[in-house]
Amino acid sequence: MLALDGVQRVFEDGHQIYALRETCLSVAAGDFVTVTGASGSGKSTLLNILGLLDTPTSGSYRVFGNETTQMDERLRGSVRGQMFGFVFQAFHLLPGRTALENVELGMIYRPVERKTRRSLALAALDRMGLASRARSDPRTLSGGERQRVAIARAIAGGPSVLFCDEPTGSLDSANTNMVLEVLEEIHREGLTIVVVTHDPVVARRGLRRLKVHDGRVSELIPDGNS
Known part of the structure; x- marks a missing residue:
């Protein structure tokens, strides 16, 4: 489904900063991948490249076999809108719009x-257990409810892959568990999920676990050793 081959991402700040180094990674349909790493390790850069929010400095990135590194931004945006859903720590819900309207807005750039x-x-x-809150302003919802609205917005248009960047970072333990149960449920229904997290509790819920250290990606074996 997704394949990185020799991908590097280099930033210039008076000198070269390697956010990702020679990364080779494939994500198959039905995977539930969690990505951990210290702040600044490159894990968010990895997610941004996978989600077509950023482009590699070098290397190849194929989505369903199609090379993306030579696509212009219009085509990249089209692929991103049709195939990917995104959930972020900060929710990004619009106040003054109902939960229902926020979810609808997430489909503007999808073929719906x-x-x-x-x-x-x-x-x-309804799938998120929020049918009764559809007409509510997000400002009246709890943190866990707002994150579930954000997940509903991300999946309503039927993406092939759901990318989550610290989706539980601002939630307490009860709401964290609730959101993780939601993610596991939609994964069981067939959605491919990639989650970036600093939380080891969240990381352990992944069927595949990756670690990013100094821009290098390694896969962890079940006992937690790379």
């Missing part, structure tokens, strides 16, 4: 007809 957005948004909120 306008007339079907509402029914899909309602179904996604």
